[in-house]
Amino acid sequence: MNIPNLIEAEFKLVYGEIFRRRSALVSMIIYPYLFAGFTLFFGYTIGSPGLFMERVGVEPVVFMITASNMVMSIINTVDDVLWRPLHDAYVGTLPYIIASPINKLELFIIIPVPRLLLLLITGFTSIVPIYVLHYGLNGVVLALTVISLTTFGALTMSTLGIIIAGLVHTVGESWRILNVVRPLLMILVGAYFPRALMPFAAYITSMFIPSSHVVESIHRILLGDIGDVYLLLALAATLALVYAPGGSRSLLYWEKKKVSEGVKTS
Amino acid sequence: MSSAIIVRNLAKRYRVKKRISLLRSHTEVIEALRGIDFTVNYGEVVGLLGPNGAGKTTTIKILATLLLPDSGEAYVAGYNVIKNAGEVRKRIGIMLTVEKGFYGKLTGRENLEYFAALYGLDRVRSKDRIDYLIRLLELDKLGADYKLLEEFSLGMKARLSLARALLSDAPVLLLDEPTLGLDPPSARRIRELVRDLAHKEGKAVLYTTHNMFEAELVCDRILLINKGMIAAWGTPQELKMRIPKLRVIAINIKGEGRVDRILESLGVKYEIKSEENSINSIRIHAERPEDVFNDVVRKFIASGFEIVSARIEEPTLEDVFIYFSEGSL
Structure with a gap:
């Protein structure tokens, strides 16, 4: 299988969809601000920046713009994997993908890469200006660190995303389940709601989500506490690898289920 | 192959x-x-x-x-x-x-x-x-x-x-x-x-x-x-040949006279499809239409009819399709 060729094809597909749909491009740039603005608005109506600083330890604007960028990147990676089978079924390309000789695990790992890169570029339009305003020129270095870690965090989610996709799409009207899974992941990843403040059950659950460890490491960096960061990153990578065989099996199960029911061709 | x-x-x-x-x-x-x-x-x-x-x-x-x-x-x-x-x-x-x-x-x-x-x-x-x-x-x-x-x-x-x-x-x-x-x-x-x-x-x-x-x-x-x-x-x-009864002589003749009597004298199954401007459109069914084609044409001419057109019609694939999917035409 020609992986570079496949990556190039996915880039063309995703960039064709985004750059030829201006609304999609504009929304990618303004969403981090919208998310951050929305959460700050709610935050300010029920508390004060001082209280936030006291509880979380980071300036709320910095925290929220970082969280928004992280959530967008991480959730988009999962979204690409979760929603792609539905999109392909809708546009009618799914039978051609299933009937192609491609290794489906390779394809699903590659699927989120183009959009993720684009989202990271939007880090320069969201995180960098706010960090520079807040930290001065040092903010550029910090922003680059956060963007790099966010990339890593997003990539660690692909195998868990594949497991969920493979299982969810074997049932009818899977989009309803995805609409529940998505916000749960958004919360449990801990970007907006730091893991340390979560209820015990949510805290334990979030431990099984690879990118939640990366998110926590970013929070610690923002707090200036980098002691356990490497451990957290290693934990995220380990979890991603542990989920990989499950992802492969899950996709195989999905494909078998689809074929046993008959892939819709019209 | x-x-x-x-x-x-x-x-x-x-x-x-x-x-x-x-x-x-x-x-x-x-x-x-x-x-x-x-x-x-x-x-x-x-x-x-x-x-x-x-x-x-x-x-x-x-x-x-x-x-x-x-x-x-x-x-x-x-x-x-x-x-x-x-x-x-x-x-x-x-x-x-x-x-x-x-x-x-x-x-x-x-x-x-x-x-x-x-x-x-x-x-x-x-x-x-x-x-x-x-x-x-x-x-x-x-x-x-x-x-x-x-x-x-x-x-x-x-x-x-x-x-x-x-x-x-x-x-x-x-x-x-x-x-x-x-x-x-x-x-x-x-x-x-x-x-x-x-x-x-x-x-x-x-x-x-x-x-x-x-x-x-x-x-x-x-x-x-x-x-x-x-x-x-x-x-x-081959599929068309499998329904030979669908092969017919389609003949259009012009003139006055008892068409049905002539056809009965030939001993063939027939149907008179239409009659307009003294032109009779007739379809004659036969196992081997080519065997009776000349007799039919000769008999009508001898009876004073003008042959406007005469041909042996093969069944179309559509006839075959309908025959096999519905069991009849």
Whole structure:
């Protein structure tokens, strides 16, 4: 299988969809601000920046713009994997993908890469200006660190995303389940709601989500506490690898289920 | 010629939930295929003809590894479609619904590049093959290099869909109603190409269609499928010969006189279809119409009638289709 060729094809597909749909491009740039603005608005109506600083330890604007960028990147990676089978079924390309000789695990790992890169570029339009305003020129270095870690965090989610996709799409009207899974992941990843403040059950659950460890490491960096960061990153990578065989099996199960029911061709 | 597709006793049932009231539903079993057998050789186009729900698309889907059969066996290019689905996928080109199956925000070429990557073609081979197919299907003249797919007409999509089926230069092609809804020039172009692919490049083509005219033009052999069973098979000519009673003498005569008495004296079955402006349109049924043709013509002339036209009519493939799918005409 020609992986570079496949990556190039996915880039063309995703960039064709985004750059030829201006609304999609504009929304990618303004969403981090919208998310951050929305959460700050709610935050300010029920508390004060001082209280936030006291509880979380980071300036709320910095925290929220970082969280928004992280959530967008991480959730988009999962979204690409979760929603792609539905999109392909809708546009009618799914039978051609299933009937192609491609290794489906390779394809699903590659699927989120183009959009993720684009989202990271939007880090320069969201995180960098706010960090520079807040930290001065040092903010550029910090922003680059956060963007790099966010990339890593997003990539660690692909195998868990594949497991969920493979299982969810074997049932009818899977989009309803995805609409529940998505916000749960958004919360449990801990970007907006730091893991340390979560209820015990949510805290334990979030431990099984690879990118939640990366998110926590970013929070610690923002707090200036980098002691356990490497451990957290290693934990995220380990979890991603542990989920990989499950992802492969899950996709195989999905494909078998689809074929046993008959892939819709019209 | 060797067999590219071998189907043995292939059966498939669907369980469909049917609502019978607001709160109740029951499961209905539909027998899509009831144990069909056929082969398709390299270098030939085999048409799969049948009414809606006959089992054509089910057959194509099983051969394309998109559906599991309940029983029976199917081999494509020597590989079992269940046990060796991966190998089968390397050796088939498929064309399913024409109007769907592409990404709207990509150009025709970009769509082909995407699917070429899925088929594992490297960059050089992909470019060469796409260039060749775009020229072959005259997509370059239609703007496939710069037009987004959402701007494509149905005819362009059909050509692009055929181009995709040919991307990997697979030896077996499974084409499900490839000309459905197309304008005549596009349909003709596709028919010509399909014949060339089989006869010049030696590919095995399984081709489903509703269009009898098209089946007769394109297919070397035809399988008539009805209610999940093969009702008849053979070349278009062989199929027509299987319903000889449909061969008739169609004769139009002008003049006054008792037409019925003349026909009865010949001892043939007949029907007088119409009578306008003293022209009688008559259809005479006979096992071997050519044996009585001369007698009929001679008798009418001798009785003072003018022969306006007279010919032996062969049944059309449509007659054959209706005969085998409905049991009568």
